[in-house]
Amino acid sequence: MSRYAGxxxxxxxxxxxxxxxxxxxxxxxxxxGALGGANPAATVLGQDATPSAIAQLNxxxxxDRPLLVQYFSWLGHALSGNLGTSYFTSIPVSxxxxxxxxxxxxxxxxxxxxxxxxxxxxxxxxxxxxGRPLDRIxxxxxxxxxxxxxxxxxxxxxxxxxVVFRLLPSGGYVPLTQNPGQWLRFALLPALALSAExxxxxxxxxxxxxxxxxxxxxxxxxxxxxxSARRVLLRHALRNAAGPALTVLGVxxxxxxxxxxxxxxxxxxxxVAQLALTAGSERDVPVIQGALLVTIGVVLVSNIxxxxxxxxxxxxxxxxxxxxxRRAGTAxxxxxxx
Amino acid sequence: MSATPNNTRRVGILRRALRLNSARxxxxxxVLIAVLAVFxxxxxxxxxxxxxxxxVLQGPSGRHWLGTDYLGRDVLxxxxxxxxxxxxxxxxxxxxxxxxxxxxxxASLWLGRVYEWxxxxxxxxxxxxPYVVFAVAxxxxxxxxxxxxxxxxxVLIAPLYFRVTRAAALGLTRTQYVExxxxxxxxxxRILRRHLWSKILPTxxxxxxxxxxxxxxxxxxxxxxxxxVQPPLPTWGELLSSDLDYLSQQPWAPLVPxxxxxxxxGALNALADAVRDAGSAGAPGTxxxxxAAEAQAEDGQSAETVPAADPVLRVAGLRVSVHxxxxxxxxxxxxxxxxxxxxxxxxxxxxxxxLTCRSVTGLLAPGCAxxxxxxxxxxxxxxxxxxxxALDRAGWNAVRGPRIGIVFQDxxxxxxxxxxxxxxxxxxxxxxxxxxxAQARARALELFGSVGxxxxxxxxxxxxxxxxxxxxxxxxxxxxxxxxxxLLIADEATSALDVxxxxxxLDLLRSLVRERGLALLLVTHDLGVxxxxxxxxxxxxxxxxxxxxxxxxVVGAPAHPRTKRLLDAALVWQPGFEDVHSExxxxxx
Numbered sequence: 001m002s003r004y005a006g007x008x009x010x011x012x013x014x015x016x017x018x019x020x021x022x023x024x025x026x027x028x029x030x031x032x033g034a035l036g037g038a039n040p041a042a043t044v045l046g047q048d049a050t051p052s053a054i055a056q057l058n059x060x061x062x063x064d065r066p067l068l069v070q071y072f073s074w075l076g077h078a079l080s081g082n083l084g085t086s087y088f089t090s091i092p093v094s095x096x097x098x099x100x101x102x103x104x105x106x107x108x109x110x111x112x113x114x115x116x117x118x119x120x121x122x123x124x125x126x127x128x129x130x131g132r133p134l135d136r137i138x139x140x141x142x143x144x145x146x147x148x149x150x151x152x153x154x155x156x157x158x159x160x161x162x163v164v165f166r167l168l169p170s171g172g173y174v175p176l177t178q179n180p181g182q183w184l185r186f187a188l189l190p191a192l193a194l195s196a197e198x199x200x201x202x203x204x205x206x207x208x209x210x211x212x213x214x215x216x217x218x219x220x221x222x223x224x225x226x227x228s229a230r231r232v233l234l235r236h237a238l239r240n241a242a243g244p245a246l247t248v249l250g251v252x253x254x255x256x257x258x259x260x261x262x263x264x265x266x267x268x269x270x271x272v273a274q275l276a277l278t279a280g281s282e283r284d285v286p287v288i289q290g291a292l293l294v295t296i297g298v299v300l301v302s303n304i305x306x307x308x309x310x311x312x313x314x315x316x317x318x319x320x321x322x323x324x325x326r327r328a329g330t331a332x333x334x335x336x337x338x
Numbered sequence: 339m340s341a342t343p344n345n346t347r348r349v350g351i352l353r354r355a356l357r358l359n360s361a362r363x364x365x366x367x368x369v370l371i372a373v374l375a376v377f378x379x380x381x382x383x384x385x386x387x388x389x390x391x392x393x394v395l396q397g398p399s400g401r402h403w404l405g406t407d408y409l410g411r412d413v414l415x416x417x418x419x420x421x422x423x424x425x426x427x428x429x430x431x432x433x434x435x436x437x438x439x440x441x442x443x444x445a446s447l448w449l450g451r452v453y454e455w456x457x458x459x460x461x462x463x464x465x466x467x468p469y470v471v472f473a474v475a476x477x478x479x480x481x482x483x484x485x486x487x488x489x490x491x492x493v494l495i496a497p498l499y500f501r502v503t504r505a506a507a508l509g510l511t512r513t514q515y516v517e518x519x520x521x522x523x524x525x526x527x528r529i530l531r532r533h534l535w536s537k538i539l540p541t542x543x544x545x546x547x548x549x550x551x552x553x554x555x556x557x558x559x560x561x562x563x564x565x566x567v568q569p570p571l572p573t574w575g576e577l578l579s580s581d582l583d584y585l586s587q588q589p590w591a592p593l594v595p596x597x598x599x600x601x602x603x604g605a606l607n608a609l610a611d612a613v614r615d616a617g618s619a620g621a622p623g624t625x626x627x628x629x630a631a632e633a634q635a636e637d638g639q640s641a642e643t644v645p646a647a648d649p650v651l652r653v654a655g656l657r658v659s660v661h662x663x664x665x666x667x668x669x670x671x672x673x674x675x676x677x678x679x680x681x682x683x684x685x686x687x688x689x690x691x692x693l694t695c696r697s698v699t700g701l702l703a704p705g706c707a708x709x710x711x712x713x714x715x716x717x718x719x720x721x722x723x724x725x726x727x728a729l730d731r732a733g734w735n736a737v738r739g740p741r742i743g744i745v746f747q748d749x750x751x752x753x754x755x756x757x758x759x760x761x762x763x764x765x766x767x768x769x770x771x772x773x774x775x776a777q778a779r780a781r782a783l784e785l786f787g788s789v790g791x792x793x794x795x796x797x798x799x800x801x802x803x804x805x806x807x808x809x810x811x812x813x814x815x816x817x818x819x820x821x822x823x824x825l826l827i828a829d830e831a832t833s834a835l836d837v838x839x840x841x842x843x844l845d846l847l848r849s850l851v852r853e854r855g856l857a858l859l860l861v862t863h864d865l866g867v868x869x870x871x872x873x874x875x876x877x878x879x880x881x882x883x884x885x886x887x888x889x890x891x892v893v894g895a896p897a898h899p900r901t902k903r904l905l906d907a908a909l910v911w912q913p914g915f916e917d918v919h920s921e922x923x924x925x926x927x
Binding site (some may be wrong): 017020021022024025028029032033035036142144146147148149150151152155163176216217218221222223224225226227228229231235236239240251254255258259261262265270273276277279280281282283284285288290292295299300303313314321 | 459460462463464465466467468469470471472474475476477478479480481482551555558559562563564565575578581586592596599600603604607699703731732734735736737738739740744746749751752753754755756757765766769770814817818820821
């Protein structure tokens with residue numbers, strides 16, 4: 001049916017741009033790494049390396065080949081799961097990332113869930129009570145959260161829950177697969193800290209777009225058909241208002257991953273960022289490249305997911321280019337506001 | 339409030355922004371911080387690097403206002419001396435973003451599609467990189483320095499400028515005055531100079547304030563991670579970072595540097611908001627209801643109520659207040675609509691006809707309220723009488739749909755754009771009946787057929803934007819009659835349609851009234867429609883009914899000067915049709 005063809009087209013369109021973006025982003029960062037001049041010879045051989053030893057090592061790592069050749073061979077290996085080995089520890093990068101990534105994925109998922117629940121509830125509540133005290137409180141809290149350094153939220157949570165009340169550990173980690181209860185104890189504070197910014201952004205956008213949607217004729221139309229207020233809100237207003245908020249959620253994914261670096265350091269979590277941070281201080285290029293690749297991949301996959309949900313949610317955007325443009329406009333505005 | 343000409347408004351944006359107290363406070367804080375950034379090190383009471391092992395981790399005292407850190411260094415002095423490095427870091431990042439983002443953003447609109455596509459993808463690529471992660475990577479590639487870290491952040495701020503500039507310019511190129519300027523042959527460069535910058539600069543100013551706030555937060559995040567800092571030298575983020583290690587001894591220590599960062603970021607955001615609000619604020623237009631509310635009625639008395647045979651709706655002495663009760667726009671309106679009768683409400687916009695109609699449906703806009711009079715559905719053989727002024731939410735839900743159906747102007751906008759129209763009809767059906775999904779679907783197709791939609795199955799799966807205006811109005815009518823109501827209200831239901839479609843929809847309404855014994859209340863400003871369709875006409879002016887009678891009587895021999903004016907206007911609207919007046923009379927009689 002045309003319905004499925006439309007979805008298929010949407011998926012193809014949703015994927016073709018990210019592939020280009022993926023190539024540009026990975027090539028850009030790969031080239032930066034190559035330009036940086038940090039090489040295994042300097043790292044491994046130290047100060048008194050002979051030029052021939054350096055040349056030999058560079059050859060061994062394939063660093064004497066042209067940049068494009070290096071990039072595509074690296075990318076080819078990367079896509080088959082081989083990200084090279086650390087200059088320092090000689091541990092395969094994919095092994096280290098394989099251990100670190102689940103930490104971030106589980107943490108970021110929890111943080112996103114918090115952001116959606118807290119931000120969604122706050123946004124809906126303040127849209128329904130617009131102009132009333134609750135609305136002003138939510139908007140004040142959101143503005144304040146936008147000015148708080150991410151790590152300060154973490155510090156506040158540590159002081160409150162770990163130092164003053166001693167309810168939760170201030171740092172450490174247990175894998176989810178090993179002990180879900182313990183995992184939650186360790187993940188709760190970092191996830192809350194990470195979600196604050198996203199929750200504020202979602203609450204703001206959802207309030208704005210829901211207030212807009214509630215003023216739309218189709219809401220009046222739905223009320224005129226005698227549908228219950230709850231149904232008008234959830235099925236009619238929220239469905240159309242959720243789009244821009246969802247776009248904000250997509251924009252928030254990189255922010256949450258960036259915030260995870262800080263959270264990992266603060267809560268002593270063994271994640272990708274911790275790995276990159278160590279590698280960064282040691283100028284261990286393959287590990288940094290691997291961490292960047294994984295980050296770019298995660299961000300793009302979540303963007304694709306957001307776009308697919310968006311086209312399912314507001315099908316008119318799928319067929320009418322003007323609606324798609326309008327949506328892109330809202331997204332841009334949302335982004336500028338974020 | 340008087341409207342200000344466009345160019346003086348631009349000049350006044352900053353001044354207007356500063357009229358707000360919050361903006362003045364924010365500007366004051368910003369200036370204070372700038373002074374601190376430049377002179378902080380010189381003003382510091384102690385040497386920020388001087389250690390005193392006899393006085394580590396002390397609380398606030400007369401000598402050390404904010405206490406000392408783990409090496410016995412004075413916290414206040416470190417905070418003051420560190421402000422310069424923190425601010426310069428943020429400025430550097432924003433400067434790089436500004437330099438890299440603005441011109442490519444503008445160029446993306448003028449250098450052709452290939453450049454546009456490629457530059458947008460590059461921007462997308464930048465946006466996949468989190469600030470902190472990228473800064474970690476860049477300092478890893480090029481060595482840990484403030485320059486490397488800030489360049490990384492600046493490169494990632496560039497897409498923000500790119501998009502904001504592009505969006506502002508895109509909005510501008512579509513405005514009429516730039517198109518007009520191009521038409522007059524003004525060169526691109528001239529247009530750029532004269533119109534573009536004045537529009538884009540405020541946007542850039544707002545973005546810069548926001549980006550500075552964000553950059554300051556990022557810089558302190560990076561400093562917290564040890565990126566871009568050289569240890570003994572203080573920055574705000576480094577202060578926080580070292581506080582963290584001694585959190586159990588001094589849990590309050592991160593408070594001051596944290597609050598300082600918040601204060602600056604907050605001040606910058608407030609400035610950005612003030613500038614943006616001042617830029618977008620325009621003189622609010624006068625509402626039509628204002629005129630209606632404030633216009634004096636020419637003669638005070640509303641016409642006598644003409645009783646309808648077998649009345650369905652009775653409105654008596656209805657008053658509607660607007661502006662939260664500060665003014666009244668409908669001053670005591672009384673009328674009845676009978677079964678099988680079509681009553682037209684005519685009048686200029688703002689005469690109160692739509693407010694009257696909305697009061698009957700309980701769908702008055704916020705700020706408007708019924709301030710007097712009664713509205714009743716009288717009920718019939720198998721329906722109860724209902725006082726429409728005493729309904730709660732649930733009560734209205736039982737009335738709208740099963741008792742009153744409503745059709746609006748611009749029908750497509752009253753349908754949810756994201757849901758196929760068939761499912762919206764099914765939803766309405768199932769809200770009021772016990773029909774199963776399959777039964778409701780079958781009933782929906784039947785209803786679509788009965789309102790003259792030729793391919794009900796196709797229409798069922800279509801979205802509102804895929805329907806023509808006439809089809810959308812038929813769908814809306816199908817939904818309105820789906821609850822089998824006694825009263826149908828059509829609020830300018832045919833005004834936005836072209837003449838042929840309008841005639842078809844009017845035919846449909848007439849046949850519905852005939853077949854179902856509906857009472858139809860038709861709100862319109864179009865006397866042609868009145869003459870064509872209505873049994874009785876009520877002429878509204880300034881919130882009162884100034885004339886009523888049969889359509890032939892009102893159109894053929896208008897008694898009230900306002901009605902005459904409406905008729906004259908109808909004549910003026912269609913120059914060339916000299917016999918429109920007689921045509922109208924002909925149609926009505």
